[in-house]
Amino acid sequence: MTFYELCDAGGLSFIRKTVQDKNRSAVLHSEAWSPAQARVVWIRILAGLAR
Numbered sequence: 001m002t003f004y005e006l007c008d009a010g011g012l013s014f015i016r017k018t019v020q021d022k023n024r025s026a027v028l029h030s031e032a033w034s035p036a037q038a039r040v041v042w043i044r045i046l047a048g049l050a051r
Contacts, residue, residue, distance in 0.1 A: 006042045013038030015045070
């Protein structure tokens with residue numbers, strides 16, 4: 001299973017991606033962006049347009 005989270009901390013935003021299988025999980029983080037920039041990427045993820 002793969003899921004994404006939009007996170008805000010200290011006035012910046014980033015996207016966290018978690019990939020889980022039966023035995024383990026891996027967590028990756030994007031770079032930190034302004035909240036407005038992160039929301040553009042977030043919308044692209046939700047729309048299936050991000051790579």
